[in-house]
Amino acid sequence: MKRYIILSILSLIILFGNFKFTLSSSFLQRIISLGPYITEEIYLLGAQDKLVGCTIYCQRPSEAQKKEKVGTVIQINIEKILTLKPDLVIATSLTQKKDIEKLKNLGIRVIKFSSPKNFFEICSQFLELGKILGKYGLAKKIVQEVKDKVLEIKRKTKNLAKVKVFVEVGTNPLFTITKDSFLNDFIEFSGGINIAKDAKTGIYSREAVLKENPDVIIIATMGIIADKEKIIWGKYKNLEAVKNNRIYIMDAYKLCSPTPVSFLETLEELVKILHK
Amino acid sequence: MKEIILKIKNLSCGYDSQIILSDINLTVERGKLLGIIGPNGAGKTTLIRAITGIIRPKQGNIFFEDKDIYQIGLKGLAKKIAVVPQSIITNSMTVEEFVLLGRIPHYKRFQFLETKKDQEIAKKTLELTDTLKLKDRSILEISSGERQLVLIAKALAQEPKLLLLDEPTAHLDIGHQIKIMQLIEKLNKNENLTVLVVLHDLNLASQYCEELVLLNEGKIIRQGSVNEVLNYRDIEKVYKTTVLIKENPLNKRPFIILFPPKGMDE
Amino acid sequence: MRSKIIRWIIWVGILVGFLLIISIFSLFVGSTYIPFKKIISLIFTGKGSIEYSVLFDIRLPRILLGFAIGGALSLAGVILQGLFRNSLVEPYTLGISGGAALGVCLNIILQLDRNLGILSLPVCGFLGAVLIILILYSLSIKKGILKIQELLLMGVMLSFISSSLIMLIMSISRTEDLHGIVFWIMGSLEEPNWSLIKAIVSISLLGLVFSYLFCHALNALSLGEEEALHLGINVEITKRLLFILASLLTGFSVSIAGIIGFVGLAVPHFMRNLVGQDHRILLISSFLSGAGFLILCDTLARTIILPLELPVGVITGILGGSIFIYIISKKQIKL
Numbered sequence: 100m101k102r103y104i105i106l107s108i109l110s111l112i113i114l115f116g117n118f119k120f121t122l123s124s125s126f127l128q129r130i131i132s133l134g135p136y137i138t139e140e141i142y143l144l145g146a147q148d149k150l151v152g153c154t155i156y157c158q159r160p161s162e163a164q165k166k167e168k169v170g171t172v173i174q175i176n177i178e179k180i181l182t183l184k185p186d187l188v189i190a191t192s193l194t195q196k197k198d199i200e201k202l203k204n205l206g207i208r209v210i211k212f213s214s215p216k217n218f219f220e221i222c223s224q225f226l227e228l229g230k231i232l233g234k235y236g237l238a239k240k241i242v243q244e245v246k247d248k249v250l251e252i253k254r255k256t257k258n259l260a261k262v263k264v265f266v267e268v269g270t271n272p273l274f275t276i277t278k279d280s281f282l283n284d285f286i287e288f289s290g291g292i293n294i295a296k297d298a299k300t301g302i303y304s305r306e307a308v309l310k311e312n313p314d315v316i317i318i319a320t321m322g323i324i325a326d327k328e329k330i331i332w333g334k335y336k337n338l339e340a341v342k343n344n345r346i347y348i349m350d351a352y353k354l355c356s357p358t359p360v361s362f363l364e365t366l367e368e369l370v371k372i373l374h375k
Numbered sequence: 376m377k378e379i380i381l382k383i384k385n386l387s388c389g390y391d392s393q394i395i396l397s398d399i400n401l402t403v404e405r406g407k408l409l410g411i412i413g414p415n416g417a418g419k420t421t422l423i424r425a426i427t428g429i430i431r432p433k434q435g436n437i438f439f440e441d442k443d444i445y446q447i448g449l450k451g452l453a454k455k456i457a458v459v460p461q462s463i464i465t466n467s468m469t470v471e472e473f474v475l476l477g478r479i480p481h482y483k484r485f486q487f488l489e490t491k492k493d494q495e496i497a498k499k500t501l502e503l504t505d506t507l508k509l510k511d512r513s514i515l516e517i518s519s520g521e522r523q524l525v526l527i528a529k530a531l532a533q534e535p536k537l538l539l540l541d542e543p544t545a546h547l548d549i550g551h552q553i554k555i556m557q558l559i560e561k562l563n564k565n566e567n568l569t570v571l572v573v574l575h576d577l578n579l580a581s582q583y584c585e586e587l588v589l590l591n592e593g594k595i596i597r598q599g600s601v602n603e604v605l606n607y608r609d610i611e612k613v614y615k616t617t618v619l620i621k622e623n624p625l626n627k628r629p630f631i632i633l634f635p636p637k638g639m640d641e
Numbered sequence: 642m643r644s645k646i647i648r649w650i651i652w653v654g655i656l657v658g659f660l661l662i663i664s665i666f667s668l669f670v671g672s673t674y675i676p677f678k679k680i681i682s683l684i685f686t687g688k689g690s691i692e693y694s695v696l697f698d699i700r701l702p703r704i705l706l707g708f709a710i711g712g713a714l715s716l717a718g719v720i721l722q723g724l725f726r727n728s729l730v731e732p733y734t735l736g737i738s739g740g741a742a743l744g745v746c747l748n749i750i751l752q753l754d755r756n757l758g759i760l761s762l763p764v765c766g767f768l769g770a771v772l773i774i775l776i777l778y779s780l781s782i783k784k785g786i787l788k789i790q791e792l793l794l795m796g797v798m799l800s801f802i803s804s805s806l807i808m809l810i811m812s813i814s815r816t817e818d819l820h821g822i823v824f825w826i827m828g829s830l831e832e833p834n835w836s837l838i839k840a841i842v843s844i845s846l847l848g849l850v851f852s853y854l855f856c857h858a859l860n861a862l863s864l865g866e867e868e869a870l871h872l873g874i875n876v877e878i879t880k881r882l883l884f885i886l887a888s889l890l891t892g893f894s895v896s897i898a899g900i901i902g903f904v905g906l907a908v909p910h911f912m913r914n915l916v917g918q919d920h921r922i923l924l925i926s927s928f929l930s931g932a933g934f935l936i937l938c939d940t941l942a943r944t945i946i947l948p949l950e951l952p953v954g955v956i957t958g959i960l961g962g963s964i965f966i967y968i969i970s971k972k973q974i975k976l
Contacts, residue, residue, distance in 0.1 A: 155949065168948045173820050176948045177831070178699045182673045182691055192817045195824060200759050201833035205698055214817070272812065300813055429870050453873030465864050466918040476864070479857050480873040487856070487921065488646065533872075 127186045127231065131169060134191035136356045137212060138163050140225055143241065143360055146232040152183045159356075177201055187231070214357070218284040221357045222246065245359040249288060252370055256290030262373045264291040265313040265340075268301075268351070270324055275303045281357055289369045291315070309335060315373060316340040319351045347372050379441075380405040380537060380569050381426070386435035388425050394433065395421040396593045403571065405536075408563040410584030411573045412604075414614055417590040419573045423539050426571075428452055439537070453480035457535035459526050461542050462519075470517065470525050471510040474500060477532030500531040504558060520551030527558065538562070540572040544579060552576070556583045577631045581605055582623070589613060605629040649922045652915075656929035663933045664704050667940040671700060672947050702838050703943075706830045707936035709838075709845040710894045711904055715931025716848055717887040717894075718905035719912075719923055723859040724883050725793055728913065731906035732891035735777060735796030737770045739803025741895040742826055744769020746810045749821045762825075763837065766896025773799055774888040778881075787880045789866075827952035828899035830939045841897055848890045852924050855883055859920040901954045903961040904931050911965065934961070 131152040132138040138157035141150050152167040154175075167183060170176040172193050180188060180202065190199055190211045202209050210231070215221040222242045229238025264286050268274050275295040276282040286293040294311040295303055308316075316332055318325045325348045332338070332346050340346055349368070353361055381403040389395040396418045403409055411419050424430045426437060428444050437444045444452055457477070465473070477500075478493040489497075501507040504524040509517055514525060523543055530538060540559065544552040560583050562568045574580040580587055580601075587604040589596045591613040597604045610618055610631070617634035669675065675683075675692050683693050717732040724730075732738065748754065748765035757764075776799065781792040807826075811819055832838055858879045861869040866876050891905070908931040909923070916926045938956040945951060 170949055173824055174950050174952075176672055176943070176950055178695055178943075179672045179948045181695055181699065184691060193820055195821060196754060196759060196762075197829070197831055197833055201831060204833050205694055301815075302813065424867075427871055429867065449870065449875055450873035453871060458871045460868065463864055463868060466913075468918060472919065476860060476872065479861055482857060487853075 127233070129183065129185045129187075130232075131180055131183060131185040131188045132157065133169070133175060133189060133194050134172060134212065135159070136358050137189050137191065137228070139356060139361070140228055140358045141232065143358060144229055144232055144234040144237055146234055149232065151185060152180065159352075177205070180207070181205060215281050216279055217281045218249065218288070218362060221281055221359055221362055224357075225359050242359055245363045248363055249366065252366060253288050256288070256370060256374065259290045259374050262291045262315055263294055263311065263313040263339075264315045264317060264373065265294050265308050265311070266317045266319060267328060268319045268355070270320055270328055273303050273305060274301045277301055281362075282354065285354075285362075285366055285369050289366055289373055291369075291373050309338065312339050314339045314343070314345060316346045317372070318346065318348045319354045321351050378405045379403070380439065382438040382441075383426070384436050384438070386425060386432050386437065388421065388430050388432040388435075390430070394593065396425065399435070399595060401588065401595065401598070403569060405569050406563070406567050408560065408570045408583065408585045409572070410580040410587045411571060411590060412575075412577060412580050412587055413590035418593045419590055420541055422590070423458060423541055423571075423573065426539060427456055427458055450480055453533060455535055456537045456539065457530035457533040459530045459538070459540040459543055461545055462522075463526065465514060467513050467515050469511050470506065470514050471497065471501070473514045473525060474529045474532050477529040480533055496534065497532050500528040503531060503562070504528040520547050520554070523547060523551065523555060524558070527555070531562070535568070537569045537571065540570070542573050542575055545575060552579060559583065577605065577610070581628045581630065582626065601628055605631065649916075652922060652926055653929070656926055656933070660708070660929050660933040660936075663936050663940070664708070667704050667707075667936050668696060668700050670940055670944055671695065672944070702832060702835070703830045703939055704936055705838055705842055706832055706898065707939045708932040709842040710830070710898050710901065711932040711935025712928040713841075713845040713848060713890040713894045714901065714905040714935075715908040715927040716845075716852060716924065717890040718909040718931075719920070719927045720852060720859070720883050720887040722909055723862060723920060724880060724887070725789055726863065726865075727793075728910050729906070730793065732887065732894075733900070733902065733905065734793065734800065735888065735891075736773050736799030736803060737796075737888050737891045738895045738900050739800045739807070740769040740771075740773030741766040741892060742769070742807055742900060743803050744772075745825055745896070746807050746822050749818050749825070750810060750814050760834065760837070763896040767892055770888070770892030770896060773803070774885070774892065778884070785877070787877060787884070789880065792884070824952065825899045828901040828954035830898055830935075830953055832897060837897060841893055844893055845890070848886060849925065849928050851886060855879060856920045856924060859883075863918065899954070901935065901957055903957045904935055907961050907965045908934060911968070
């Protein structure tokens with residue numbers, strides 16, 4: 100009898116002890132997000148009660164603004180994070196390596212979500228987040244819905260005439276998107292051709308744009324710069340995009356925020372722009 | 376009395392590839408007050424630099440108290456030979472602090488502060504040069520005449536056996552010129568300090584030095600008593616000008632009057 | 642003379658006190674308020690609580706790093722200003738920081754830390770600094786003489802070249818790398834590795850002790866190289882050793898903490914006006930005040946706009962620069 104009791108106690112200890120080492124969702128009650136899109140995804144999954152802190156740039160949805168702030172995307176306040184007693188900190192590729200190291204040294208669990216390179220990665224990241232938050236079922240459902248709708252868009256645009264697109268995400272120097280970014284998927288899925296798809300880096304010259312002569316120019320920077328750029332492009336009268344008045348400004352924040360839902364929304368908007 | 380303190384043998388030296396001094400032979404007895412004269416560019420400053428070991432000879436040797444100066448080493452030499460430059464550039468510090476810098480050669484290996492002895496020696500040199508009253512003034516704020524005296528005080532603080540002065544009276548008014556030369560004379564006589572002083576003023580050299588060395592184009596033209604060296608032929612040839620040499624009625628030493636190149640016939 | 646010694650002792654006492662007060666203040670202050678009584682009890686109860694971690698794992702390392710780097714940079718500044726007889730020289734004039742920054746840039750864009758571990762970043766920075774030091778050293782020695790003025794000019798030029806190369810790298814790097822480079826350059830006293838912190842504290846203190854072997858030589862050098870030779874100082878050896886010492890202190894500091902300006906330039910300058918130009922008091926005064934100043938600036942950097950943190954170089958530059966200008970202009974008005 101004694102032997103059995105000891106054995107069962109031992110096995111219970113081992114079982115419970117092991118729990119500590121796995122990312123069991125039920126133990127993750129306090130999460131800090133270091134990236135705006137991660138915060139958005141947490142809200143999408145309905146897990147915002149577990150979110151105890153985020154960056155000052157986590158502005159969507161607007162409820163996120165009420166959460167405790169732990170710094171910017173790049174410079175985080177480690178002391179603040181520590182005092183919030185998180186079970187998990189989700190970092191992005193913009194989080195400084197030193198800070199991640201420091202958090203780990205302080206015994207805080209950190210996961211890094213690198214910037215997704217394409218739609219597929221956006222979805223798999225979302226699913227992983229779902230797993231971590233114990234909302235895998237909901238995540239799967241959302242991803243499936245989005246995937247279905249994306250497929251449908253792809254189907255619809257397959258037979259439409261391809262539109263040459265140049266997407267400007269940065270000015271001075273002129274910056275565009277190559278196939279390394281998920282933004283490229285926007286263009287391809289919506290039936291467009293990204294003129295800079297195979298470029299080596301994102302730095303592009305205006306001359307190269309003129310040479311490629313895109314049908315559509317999309318400016319994805321913010322505020323007055325976007326307006327200025329529209330005027331500057333307008334001066335190149337020989338561009339197809341200028342001739343047909345197809346220079347558009349899109350919300351950079353939404354465009355560059357890689358959640359599945361925002362991806363879909365942006366894709367729909369883009370389809371409207373490209374295939375009026 | 377006839378002890379040799381400094382001996383320069385067959386010295387040739389210069390900077391980079393240029394030879395400034397050639398074949399210099401000079402013997403200085405302890406306690407002598409020797410003046411070094413010569414036109415600009417003759418190599419007077421180079422000679423001082425050679426004696427202190429700053430310029431390595433290309434040929435020849437320099438012996439201080441019978442030892443090769445390169446065997447004595449920089450620090451050892453600094454305890455025996457001190458140089459008074461024409462002027463210095465420095466940060467603001469008090470006269471006392473400045474003079475105490477002269478004690479650095481005597482600091483022991485890890486000595487950090489001045490000892491009582493260092494302070495006493497500094498005080499003594501200030502007294503000798505009649506600058507004790509300036510000890511708390513900033514060295515940048517005193518007059519150039521007073522500063523020259525302070526430079527001498529600092530050199531004396533090194534407790535040298537040989538004092539070298541490089542044109543100490545340049546830029547000074549006649550009152551201070553006399554003061555400096557009298558001080559040098561006093562140090563030479565009372566403290567038995569051997570002095571080598573480079574002078575541009577021939578009359579000061581004549582009046583105060585025991586012996587003279589006339590340098591020109593890196594060579595010693597004449598060496599000897601004041602009367603021997605200050606003769607027409609050598610002076611006129613070396614300085615390329617005409618002079619009139621009379622006897623100073625006050626001390627019977629040669630007195631050189633500058634002769635205008637044109638005009639008066641004699 | 643006694644008064645001079647007393648004056649020095651008083652200055653050291655004041656500066657040590659200043660340093661202690663600032664350090665303790667820095668320990669108290671932060672985004673979490675920890676009451677004084679709690680701190681005392683924490684020291685005795687030991688590990689485990691969050692507050693303990695905040696004090697001793699977050700704040701204390703930063704204070705120690707601020708001490709070491711503020712001291713090292715100020716010390717390097719004093720040494721270089723004495724070596725070059727120019728009070729506008731500072732540790733970054735020689736281009737050593739440019740070399741370190743270049744090393745760090747290359748490390749970031751080549752992602753060397755993936756293969757070589759996170760320690761590779763400061764190591765690359767240090768190697769970059771050493772490269773510049775070697776270049777400067779070998780190019781400035783002609784016929785066995787270390788030419789100080791040429792050293793200075795070459796350092797300035799190397800500094801420009803490094804900056805241009807860094808800008809080149811920044812223009813072709815990915816966004817994530819770019820952010821990493823920019824924020825490294827802005828300077829930070831955040832360092833996860835305790836052994837690195839211990840190392841730099843020891844190096845800094847060793848540097849201070851070592852510099853005192855040259856206190857008389859530095860005083861003599863202030864009169865000029867020839868005059869120093871007349872005083873029996875071996876000027877060549879002194880120049881070389883001091884250059885290497887100052888460069889190493891700078892190289893270590895920059896590779897760990899990035900570029901924190903102003904400390905190496907203005908602290909020695911400022912202290913020279915307060916305590917005098919005698920290096921026996923100047924070396925330690927600059928070290929202590931530089932340390933305290935950097936700790937103060939870092940404390941401000943992490944508390945002024947909570948919960949955000951400013952890069953410490955921003956505070957040293959603005960605060961230090963403004964105070965300095967104010968004091969200099971006041972002096973002129975007095976005249």
